[in-house]
Amino acid sequence: MDRLRNDMAEVLFEEEQIQARVRELGAEITRDYEGKDLLVVGILKGAIVFLADLLRSIDLKVKLDFMAVSSYGDAMESSGVVRILKDLEQSLEGKNVLIVEDIVDSGLTLNYLVQNLKSRRPASLKVCTFLDKPERRQVEVQVDYKGFSIPDKFVVGYGLDYAERYRNLPYIGILKPELVK
Ligand code: IMP
Ligand code: MG
Numbered sequence: 001m002d003r004l005r006n007d008m009a010e011v012l013f014e015e016e017q018i019q020a021r022v023r024e025l026g027a028e029i030t031r032d033y034e035g036k037d038l039l040v041v042g043i044l045k046g047a048i049v050f051l052a053d054l055l056r057s058i059d060l061k062v063k064l065d066f067m068a069v070s071s072y073g074d075a076m077e078s079s080g081v082v083r084i085l086k087d088l089e090q091s092l093e094g095k096n097v098l099i100v101e102d103i104v105d106s107g108l109t110l111n112y113l114v115q116n117l118k119s120r121r122p123a124s125l126k127v128c129t130f131l132d133k134p135e136r137r138q139v140e141v142q143v144d145y146k147g148f149s150i151p152d153k154f155v156v157g158y159g160l161d162y163a164e165r166y167r168n169l170p171y172i173g174i175l176k177p178e179l180v181k
Contacts, residue, residue, distance in 0.1 A: 007176055008174065008176065009174050012172045022053045038098060039122075040065070041067060042067075043100065045161075046160055049168075065088045067086060069083060069085060071109045094121070099113060099126070102129070106136055106137065111141045126142075127141070130148070133151070133152055136152055154175070162179075
């Protein structure tokens, strides 16, 4: 990953730090859902790297499903309009559901998702996000588990993209300004 590292102005979280934090989150979730069934809903595509690590740190019989929503396109600002590109394969009725997101920024995407999934009558609904940018919030949203809070900076890596690139970095970084249009 050294070639891509040259594109970074700064690295906020190194791989080891991320892995340690994700293991902690997995242990916390394992404790909280002890003796219960858990359906994990991963939000494509940004959450997949976090999700893959988190899942392997959860010591429960979890089920997995995915949703894909669009709110950004290739830009760096939220449009506020959320569209479902791929819906769940199963009903949520009576299930303990945990939404897994990459980042909560304005909160518009998550707010939409929570409202939408709540209407499907799960037994419980919680949210786990890898990153949180609290300064950018436009709507108040519930976050039950969080990897890290970050300042108002656009970040890439560990599933997060800039124009669909850099999702494969094992760390979280900020791109050099000359690479951002
Ligand atoms: P929100 O609706 O503004 O909260 O935006 C949520 C979505 O925007 C996330 O799921 C990401 O796909 C994207 N996003 C927000 N901030 C960043 C960032 O710093 N880097 C990459 N993607 C981001
Ligand atoms: Mg994105």
